[in-house]
Amino acid sequence: MPDEWNHNLSNENPENMSKKKTGRGSSKCIYVDMLTSDGKKIKIHIPEHIGRAVGKHARNIINFCGMVVRIDAKLSCKNWPTVKKEVGEIMLAKVKDKFEMDVADDQLFSSFVYCTMRRLYRCWKCRLHKAWLNLDENKKENYVPKDVDASDWGGITKYWMSDEFKVIHVEARTQKIGTDRTKLNGQSRGQCRFL
Numbered sequence: 001m002p003d004e005w006n007h008n009l010s011n012e013n014p015e016n017m018s019k020k021k022t023g024r025g026s027s028k029c030i031y032v033d034m035l036t037s038d039g040k041k042i043k044i045h046i047p048e049h050i051g052r053a054v055g056k057h058a059r060n061i062i063n064f065c066g067m068v069v070r071i072d073a074k075l076s077c078k079n080w081p082t083v084k085k086e087v088g089e090i091m092l093a094k095v096k097d098k099f100e101m102d103v104a105d106d107q108l109f110s111s112f113v114y115c116t117m118r119r120l121y122r123c124w125k126c127r128l129h130k131a132w133l134n135l136d137e138n139k140k141e142n143y144v145p146k147d148v149d150a151s152d153w154g155g156i157t158k159y160w161m162s163d164e165f166k167v168i169h170v171e172a173r174t175q176k177i178g179t180d181r182t183k184l185n186g187q188s189r190g191q192c193r194f195l
Helices: 014-018 030-035 058-072 080-098 106-133 150-161 163-183
Strands: 042-044 099-101 187-189 192-194
Touching: 030 058, 042 058, 058 080, 058 099, 058 106, 080 099, 080 106, 099 106, 106 150, 150 163
Parallel strands: 042 099
Antiparallel strands: 187 192
16 A cells, blocks of 8 residues: 555644534636637426526526626625626626527526526525624624635725614515514414414
């Protein structure tokens, strides 16, 4: 047996051994680059009645949209309409460079891409906000996620600390709790309701 196979675990740092990778990480869309390296576009199918990509390359276009959002969209924009107005056409052009619909329906394709990017932009901001909230107060000032520009991060953290955001955040949580409570007809425990 070669020496590199006979690895002594007692020499390992116990802190490194206990850490687990929590996920696969952000997609870099290497597979999309491989498929489009010869200049061909990837064909996708979007049925009109559901407005979502289905089939073999459905996951690829969604991953690619997520990558484009993380690269081009600015966190300092307060909402998706602002992002769409500033860089929406650029992001759509990047997706159109790699993908095309199997049927020529540009309106459906653009609608699908913008809807997907809107959802992914909101999820990305939410994930970053949750990570920021879980930090200690003294670490919040120096923390910058690796997939975010430092100047852009400073703007969004100032917005999250503003009174304007706190009011919006509290109102949204109150509405959600109030809506969920009004849907209950009697007591509930788990998935079963007792009337």
